[in-house]
Amino acid sequence: MSGTETNPLKMDFSGQKKWWKELVEYYHGWYYLTEPSATLLTTYYAQLLVDGTVPASKENIMAAQRHLNDLERSKNDPDYPWVFDEEKAWRPIRFIEENTKPSKGTIKRLVLQPWQHFVLGNIFGWVDKETGLRRFNEGLIFVGRKNGKTTIQSGLAIYMAGFDGENGAEVYALANMKAQAGRLVDETIAMIDASEFLKKRFKTTKSMHKVEHQRTHSTILSLSAEKHSKDGFNTSFAVFDEIHEYKDYELIEVMRRSMGQRMQPLTVYISTAGTVLDGPMTDFFRSGKETLEQYDENLNERSFYYLAKIDDVKEADNPEMWIKANPNLPMMDGLSLLSNYKKDMRTPQQRRDWITKQFNLFSESGEQSLLDAETILANNDEIDESELAGIHPVAGFDLSDTEDFTAAALEFPLPDGRIFIKQHTWIPQARYDREEQYKERFNEWIEADEMTVLPGEHVDHGAVYDWLIEMDKQYTIRQINYDPAKAITLNAMLENQGFHTEVTRQGFTTLGGPLQNFKELMLDHKVVFNNSRLFKWYLSNVALVTDRNNNWMPTKTSRYRKIDGFAAALNCHVTIAPMLVSNINNSEPNLTYMSFEELMNLDA
DSSP states (O other), rough: OOOOOOOOGOOOOOHHHHHHHHHHHHHHHTBBOOOOOOOHHHHHHHHHHHHHHSOOHHHHHHHHHHHHHHHHHHHOOOOEEEEEEEHHHHHHHHHHHHHHOOOOOOOOSSOOHHHHHHHHHHHHHHEEEEOOOOOSSSEEEOOOSEEEEEEEEHHHHHHHHHHSSOTTOOOEEEESSSSHHHHHHHHHHHHTTTTTHHHHTEEEGGGGGGEEEETEEEEEEEEEEEEEOOOOOOEEEEEEGGGGGGOOSSSHHHHHHHTTTTTSSSEEEEEEOOSSSSHHHHHHHHHHHHHHHHHGTTTTTTEEEOOOSSSGGGGGGGGGGGGOOOOTGSSSSSHHHHHHHHHTTTHHHHHHHHHHHHHHOOOOSSSSESOOOOHHHHHOOOOOOGGGTTTEEEEEEOSSSSSSSSSEEEEEEOTOOOOEEEEEEEEEEEHHHOOOHHHHHHHHHHHHHSSEESSSSSOOTTTHHHHHHHHHHHOOOOOEOOOOTTTHHHHHHHHTTTTOOEOOOSSHHHHHHHHHHHHHHHHHHHEETTTHHHHHHHHHHHEEEOOOOOOOEESSSTSOOOOHHHHHHHHHHHHHHTTTTTTOOOOOOOOOOOOOHHHHHSOO
């Protein structure tokens, strides 16, 4: 950028001042704007990221490519349902720039930057080509702190309350804490009070954190996760602040269920990273990452993602990369950023706070993903199940004791050294009914005969028994591996039926070697699951934990991301992995058995 290789973190204040001036001058006029753009910059920004002109996270480069790909599809594919309407994309941008003013600071007018054109242009510009209604009903905006979140939160709340064409609009500013939610509406009130245009059209009641647009009978109100009564809403727009603080979906689901009567409801989540690693924010982030990485799968077509973050923790020490997490970087107080980070980077706790809040990496959890998306997608072989004739599988299962997922799997050692995995999952009707965010996926998995919904509050393990009986009729199961913690009754039933069962203890010693071997097979593209979307999902949810001896153990990336189908398959692999060290012919394998200790010592 600046033509020098010197890192400003190694400079004195005078050097930092010069470096920062060069950075601002470099971006000024084409990336950092001081006057409103005369043209819509949604596609322009996407091209900047895809071309590599501006450093951006891998996820945002994919988000930009998604937009460009969608534009091509809308022009060339007659069956593609969406079209980009530039006029509709322009409306909220022009409205915010022309009618709102900052309530604080010395800036006299709001100038939306190219990245904000990209975000708002996507959310409002993509529409159903037949109805003209918005494509996106959810948007996740993930940026570092001090990047103009208030502009989007308050500006959009005002626009949606009075100028989106929705009579009786109900707009909610939502936060985890009551006081925080109230401050969001107070900021909106301050923005209205700073504009003569808006003051004439809205009635504000700061004591109640309430805004009314009288002509359309619309309201803006605050709501928090602390408030107990959350019924009777008819929400048209919900904007959530800092959802990284949320530990459950309760308030999110309340808002989703309250939107059923609206033609084009919209929910926007705006947040930095955080330390709650098993809450909705990490789920949304992973869902966005999965959607962008698997573009051809058309996942979450109606959700927009803007995920600004550094790609590696090492980039925190390279200020030229800070723009990845901070798209407003040239507008920020750069000298304070440089000097404060230079001071704080020497203290682990303070550096961790910077990395989480400013550079948007979730706090370290001691876990790492077992497999990246590229590896999962590369295992895309498919076989006709008739080819499994004569190959006797090992079975395994992972049982639930509540209204959780239950799964069973078969693993077949194929003659060419690959393995084939067939799994089935069961959930109770009660779980299906309350999981609104996954219902579309559930239905897809049910239609693919990979999931069954059972009546009641929990899974009857008899369903697993029946499935294994049916699979044994087709393939003659060699043995069944099980965790004894929850399987005493089911195991007795299976043994009475004549099955050979083996205990598979859930610990580092038992699972570590098979888990390493399974990852090795995945890296070699030797795992076949016929592109099961449910099994892909399971694989993407598996995190890796290690003990002090570097033994491996699988765990979930969060409590909302399930791995039951993978756990069942791994139980199978405890027996299959040792088989794979010998040659396998076209029928029954010529087996060489190894101890777990020997397996643990195999070269990775």
